């Protein structure tokens with residue numbers, strides 16, 4: 001299972017979190033977020049990482065040029081589109097970044113909204129489902145209605161996100177079978193400062209059920 005820890009801001013935490021078991025690290029490229037990082041901060045965080053760790057830039061309603069420039073300058077392996085990007089936008093981004101994983105995040109508002117993932121199938125590699133919050137784009141710590149996701153079975157891999165913690169992850173995975181999970185505020189001391197003890201507890205609990 002892929003495990004993405006998102007909202008890394010401190011370069012020294014990137015290797016520590018990868019060493020604990022993360023397969024992917026996320027970097028918030030949304031200027032209004034308290035977890036926002038510059039290209040220089042991303043570059044510094046990537047230096048010590050082994051090549052097999054996926055490095056994902058998180059964007060919301062940025063232009064294809066802004067995204068491409070950041071991805072190329074930072075040498076990221078993937079992008080997470082966390083805003084209101086359309087299928088056509090994903091198609092255009094694919095033309096600019098053919099070898100980069102495109103993850104379309106959906107802040108799920110309803111079952112009907114969840115079904116709009118079908119419109120993206122041909123243009124993205126992966127989906128990510130997060131909780132909807134009227135004022136915040138992400139990193140809210142709010143969980144989704146997991147019951148609503150029981151029948152979600154797209155023809156693309158997907159990450160479960162939104163309010164996951166070391167305390168609820170096993171319960172979540174008993175109900176749902178995503179290809180990956182994504183945690184941010186649930187393993188933090190404060191926005192952008194990851195709690196390495198919580199990250200270690202997360203992997204201890206995951207290893208106890210996945211091994």
Ligand SMILES: O=C(O)c1ccccc1N[C@@H]1O[C@H](COP(=O)(O)O)[C@@H](O)[C@H]1O
Nearest residue numbers: 006033138139140141161162163184185
């Ligand atoms: O974390 C942020 O500040 C953020 C800002 C803008 C878009 C997305 C953001 N984070 C994403 O939110 C989800 C869930 O976070 P949490 O576990 O509920 O705290 C995660 O996918 C982050 O990538």
